[in-house]
Amino acid sequence: MQGAVGFAERAGHILLSARFWRGTLATAVFLLVWEAVARAGLVRVPAPSSALVTFNDLMRDPSFWFSWYLSTRRVFAGFLAAMLVGIPLGLGMAVSRILYGIVFPVFEVLRPIPPLAWVPAAIIFWPTQELSIMFVTFLGAFYTVVINVIDGAQTIDLRYYQAARSMGSSSWDIFRRIILPGTVPSIVVGATVGIGIAWAVVVAAEMISGGGSVGSMGGASGGGLGFFIWNSYVGGSYNQIVVGMISIGIAGYISSALLRKLGELVTPWLHEQ
Amino acid sequence: MNYEPPRGSPIADARAPALAAQGGCKGAIRIANVVKIYGSEGAGVRAVDDCTFHVPAGKITVVVGPSGCGKTTLLNAIAGFHSITSGTIHLDDALLCGPGRPKADPGPDRIVVFQNGALFPWKTIVENVAFGPIVQGRLSRKAAFEKARMMLAETGLHNLETNYPGEISSGMRRRVEIARALMNDPKVLLLDEPYRALDSLTKSVMHEALLETFDRNRVTIFFITHDLEEAIFLGHHVVIMTTRPCRPKKILTVDIPHPRDYSVLTAKRFREYLDETVEAVHEEALKAFAAGERER
Numbered sequence: 001m002q003g004a005v006g007f008a009e010r011a012g013h014i015l016l017s018a019r020f021w022r023g024t025l026a027t028a029v030f031l032l033v034w035e036a037v038a039r040a041g042l043v044r045v046p047a048p049s050s051a052l053v054t055f056n057d058l059m060r061d062p063s064f065w066f067s068w069y070l071s072t073r074r075v076f077a078g079f080l081a082a083m084l085v086g087i088p089l090g091l092g093m094a095v096s097r098i099l100y101g102i103v104f105p106v107f108e109v110l111r112p113i114p115p116l117a118w119v120p121a122a123i124i125f126w127p128t129q130e131l132s133i134m135f136v137t138f139l140g141a142f143y144t145v146v147i148n149v150i151d152g153a154q155t156i157d158l159r160y161y162q163a164a165r166s167m168g169s170s171s172w173d174i175f176r177r178i179i180l181p182g183t184v185p186s187i188v189v190g191a192t193v194g195i196g197i198a199w200a201v202v203v204a205a206e207m208i209s210g211g212g213s214v215g216s217m218g219g220a221s222g223g224g225l226g227f228f229i230w231n232s233y234v235g236g237s238y239n240q241i242v243v244g245m246i247s248i249g250i251a252g253y254i255s256s257a258l259l260r261k262l263g264e265l266v267t268p269w270l271h272e273q
Numbered sequence: 274m275n276y277e278p279p280r281g282s283p284i285a286d287a288r289a290p291a292l293a294a295q296g297g298c299k300g301a302i303r304i305a306n307v308v309k310i311y312g313s314e315g316a317g318v319r320a321v322d323d324c325t326f327h328v329p330a331g332k333i334t335v336v337v338g339p340s341g342c343g344k345t346t347l348l349n350a351i352a353g354f355h356s357i358t359s360g361t362i363h364l365d366d367a368l369l370c371g372p373g374r375p376k377a378d379p380g381p382d383r384i385v386v387f388q389n390g391a392l393f394p395w396k397t398i399v400e401n402v403a404f405g406p407i408v409q410g411r412l413s414r415k416a417a418f419e420k421a422r423m424m425l426a427e428t429g430l431h432n433l434e435t436n437y438p439g440e441i442s443s444g445m446r447r448r449v450e451i452a453r454a455l456m457n458d459p460k461v462l463l464l465d466e467p468y469r470a471l472d473s474l475t476k477s478v479m480h481e482a483l484l485e486t487f488d489r490n491r492v493t494i495f496f497i498t499h500d501l502e503e504a505i506f507l508g509h510h511v512v513i514m515t516t517r518p519c520r521p522k523k524i525l526t527v528d529i530p531h532p533r534d535y536s537v538l539t540a541k542r543f544r545e546y547l548d549e550t551v552e553a554v555h556e557e558a559l560k561a562f563a564a565g566e567r568e569r
Contacts, residue, residue, distance in 0.1 A: 159391035162354050166379040167405040167457055177408070181395035269395050269437040 046239045051246070054239035064228070067244075071206065071224040072251060074130070075198045078137025082145050082194060085138075087187060090149025095179065107146070115139040115201045119208045133205045133224075140201035141194035148193070152186020153179055185270060188263030192256055199252040202226060225251070299365055300382075300460030300493030302328035302351060307360030309346050320346045322518030324360070328461075328510075333487060333494040335508035337501055337554060339561035343519030344497050348463050351495065352385045353377035364460065381405055384454035385463045389470065390446050392438040398449050399425065399434040405457040417456075424452045428486065444475040448482055455486070461493045468503070477535055480506060488532050501554050505546045506537060513553050516561040523553045 014020050031048050038047035046054075058064040093100040115136050122132035156179060164178050206226030223231070225248050232240035264271050309321040320343040328334040338344045349355040350370060351362055361371035369377035384405075385391075392401050402421035406412035412420065425431045428448055438446055447467050454462055468476045484507065487494060498504055504511045511525040529542055537543050 163391040168381045168409040173408045
């Protein structure tokens with residue numbers, strides 16, 4: 001039970017740290033001010049306390065969790081596709097002038113188009129609503145991943161190439177042992193930023209597209225968290241809007257934290273002491 | 274190709290200053306009439322001009338010159354990182370670069386230790402040291418690691434094996450890098466101001482460690498620095514360079530027996546060598562400074 005002891009000890013450390021209490025205090029003050037402003041009727045936003053009551057009801061509503069599931073699935077599908085396509089493409093563009101020359105102009109014209117501008121086209125071109133939302137999510141993460149990979153590979157210090165060459169490395173060795181590991185930190189950065197954008201995009205895409213018309217589970221949900229918020233607005237349930245928004249914040253936070261943790265695992269040289 | 278046949282005799286052996294006789298060691302470098310012009314032939318910058326000297330095998334030859342004088346250009350030409358415009362460079366009897374072959378192929382017989390270090394940050398110390406034999410396919414992974422551990426133990430670095438380069442001091446990193454270089458059984462070590470960024474106390478420790486390594490391995494060392502004391506302390510031969518274009522101005526044979534230790538620094542002979550050369554170096558430093566002012 002070494003692990004349990006270690007965990008308790010670590011939890012104890014966290015509870016005693018000033019950083020933890022500062023964060024908690026800041027959150028508490030934020031909620032209090034919000035509560036006060038809402039109760040005083042200064043804004044027409046529901047108070048956190050009433051949102052909490054609604055959240056308590058929603059916790060027992062499977063369709064609410066189904067919205068979480070749908071959005072998460074779309075985010076990760078699009079994000080993974082962006083990584084699978086973006087990392088090899090970025091590495092290829094960094095290594096090959098020819099590929100760079102072919103792809104970069106197209107890439108730079110398409111990149112400024114906001115992913116949301118793709119929603120109508122995506123709905124027309126992809127056979128299912130689900131695929132079109134995933135495609136838009138993919139685009140959100142894709143550009144950031146590619147840009148970071150190219151930049152990471154291009155900024156590897158020339159000395160590492162020279163050292164590797166003079167020790168007799170083949171081109172393949174240099175790719176595998178220098179360029180690939182040298183780019184990993186940038187891949188991690190691109191992934192962490194990319195998944196954040198994927199969350200931002202998925203919500204808007206669900207709002208615009210109607211969330212995939214999975215309406216069978218009741219009016220307020222079925223189409224993902226974005227659709228959940230929109231539907232709550234249409235239905236006049238302001239408390240649910242707030243719950244939906246905070247849900248997205250939490251989901252995004254968990255995704256980024258997860259990726260940061262994974263990133264630390266694949267870049268041990270940046271974190272040990 | 275902007276290659277131009279060397280002026281004078283093809284190899285210019287006769288004009289090369291005679292350095293110490295070579296024993297059975299491998300790794301003599303003959304630099305003859307080397308010219309390097311950056312940019313176009315007409316308007317380019319002449320970094321190295323008609324440079325001729327020998328680096329005898331199994332000795333330490335230190336090249337001294339002010340920063341930016343072109344000495345690194347010469348080292349890069351030997352290493353095979355850059356081309357030369359004309360002249361020849363031989364390693365033992367093989368032509369590294371010369372007519373029809375402006376750029377040498379980099380290879381494990383000439384390993385560079387860089388000014389800012391080039392240990393791969395994503396590999397542990399032992400992985401770094403084992404790198405050469407593995408990519409050359411000379412040793413299996415297991416054998417290479419074994420040899421790397423022995424090499425680290427020899428230099429007293431065995432407790433750092435599993436660390437990453439970012440976790441150890443820069444002095445330690447330089448020693449690891451020399452160990453990594455020696456794993457390739459090079460004929461020549463090319464050291465490009467390896468101790469420049471170190472404080473003077475660490476530097477003195479590094480110098481003694483380098484001399485110790487040299488005594489064990491007897492590899493030819495081509496060492497670049499702008500520090501005259503360092504040059505005389507380490508070198509069998511000291512080549513003082515003129516600044517831009519770079520060419521030997523004065524060649525000095527330091528007749529202080531190896532192995533040397535830090536007591537040499539206070540020896541009378543050492544001071545005499547210093548007196549003899551300090552003016553030549555200072556002159557070049559002034560020229561380099563003035564040139565720098567003009568460029569601005």
